[in-house]
Amino acid sequence: MARYTLRVNGEKHEVDVDGDTPLLWVLRDELGLTGVKYGCGVGVCGACTSHVDGVAARPCVRTAAESADAAITTVEGLSRDGEHPVQRAWRALDVAQCGYCQPGQVMAAAALLARDPDPDDAAIVAALRDNVCRCGTYPRIRAAVRLAARLLREAR
Known part of the structure; x- marks a missing residue:
């Protein structure tokens, strides 16, 4: 286990997880962001698509360690009021x-x-x-x- 600081939806979050934990599980299980869906787990279905540094990415195939310095946006963070x-x-x-x-x-x-x-x-x-x-x-x-x-x- 290691401590990672993730920037998700404009906020910093400290998480204690193994570095190879998929970002998807960190977002869903550690941060409670269930708008990020588990579909295939191998990056081919797109259900988990989020933005990493402004680019569409698949959190199911990114690790917590790879994501520590990135700006991550989930569907919950696209617009606070749902008006995007x-x-x-x-x-x-x-x-x-x-x-x-x-x-x-x-x-x-x-x-x-x-x-x-x-x-x-x-x-x-x-x-x-x-x-x-x-x-x-x-x-x-x-x-x-x-x-x-x-x-x-x-x-x-």
């Missing part, structure tokens, strides 16, 4: 069906829009292609990303 344009678009278009993958989808979409504020459909598909939705809400997800992009442009 991506979250607003998701609600407006009623994207979620079962909802399990949606936190990861939202975080992947927010990372895309941070680097490309006006993505075309090909860019949206490319950015979210590794986020699996078992319910098949991909058309609503793409529409929500387009709406979120418009909301971001209008806010400027």
